[in-house]
Amino acid sequence: MRKSLIRFFLRLVTRMAVVLLALTGITVAAENISLSARSAEQPCCGPVTPAAQAILTVLDRSDVEHLWLNHHHVNWETGQPDKPDNYSGPGNHTHCSAFAAAMGARLGVYMLRPPQHSQILLASAQTRWFDSQEGRQAGWMRAADARHAQQLANQGMLVVISYESPDRHRPGHIVIVRPSLISLERLRAEGPYITQAGTHNLLVGNAATAFAGHPGAWPDGVRFFAHALRQ
Structure with a gap:
């Protein structure tokens, strides 16, 4: 019984870790897209003097x-x-x-x-x-x-x-x-x-x-x- 609980707990922790990593990846990707979009919108050629x-x-x-x-x-x-x-x-x-x-x-x-x-x-x-x-x-x-x-x-x-x-x-x-x-x-x-x-x-x-x-x-x-x- 105890071994079954331990295995269940380990599987649960593993799944949570996978979900967290996926969410982190999504967040990083979204931030990168946002940064790229902001970069594309920046003036290309210096200020207007x-x-x-x-x-x-x-x-x-x-x-x-x-x-x-x-x-x-x-x-x-x-x-x-x-x-x-x-x-x-x-x-x-x-x-x-x-x-x-x-x-x-x-x-x-x-x-x-x-x-x-x-x-x-x-x-x-x-x-x-x-x-x-x-x-x-x-x-x-x-x-x-x-x-x-x-x-x-x-x-x-x-x-x-x-x-x-x-x-x-x-x-x-x-x-x-x-x-x-x-x-x-x-x-x-x-x-x-x-x-x-x-x-x-x-x-x-x-x-x-x-x-x-x-x-x-x-x-x-x-x-x-x-x-x-x-x-």
């Missing part, structure tokens, strides 16, 4: 959602229509490159723009120019990838993502990277937050969506460029 905030202010005041509109010929600096609404000649399509150049001008940064190049097919020309000797001498540098581009934007550099169309008769595209506290997970999934003029003007969008109309552009066909602001 005061200089970066100044860039955001310029972008947010641009009124890009109502200016540089598709199907209008516009003044590249202001985005205001400068021809009648029924104008259907050259230069009445999208204005991504004019908008980027205008924001650069407001921040004291030069990029290829009128009158040095017309607004027609300007984005592809800008992409080539950034990477040229002239572009580098003007202060532009390559960023290695989306994360590096976001880091530079958060530090207060003007950062663009640009795409040169492989067809010289079709437009490329260019957007401005918004300084932000984006997470690494979202950055990898969608690219940086951006502001653009285009088929759809966006004060806040993401790079993956912005380049969706250009097959082969995002993520492997684009380039990242940055320019320091004047102190």
Whole structure:
């Protein structure tokens, strides 16, 4: 009888130990998942500096959602229509490159723009120019990838993502990277937050969506460029 009780007690203790170990494992796994989730939500690319905030202010005041509109010929600096609404000649399509150049001008940064190049097919020309000797001498540098581009934007550099169309008769595209506290997970999934003029003007969008109309552009066909602001 005593031996039976001892065996029963040992089996009970063993089962309790197994249950405790299982519960401990579940708790540890849950904690690890929670830590991973929190880590994924952390900003990937450093704080938004005061200089970066100044860039955001310029972008947010641009009124890009109502200016540089598709199907209008516009003044590249202001985005205001400068021809009648029924104008259907050259230069009445999208204005991504004019908008980027205008924001650069407001921040004291030069990029290829009128009158040095017309607004027609300007984005592809800008992409080539950034990477040229002239572009580098003007202060532009390559960023290695989306994360590096976001880091530079958060530090207060003007950062663009640009795409040169492989067809010289079709437009490329260019957007401005918004300084932000984006997470690494979202950055990898969608690219940086951006502001653009285009088929759809966006004060806040993401790079993956912005380049969706250009097959082969995002993520492997684009380039990242940055320019320091004047102190």
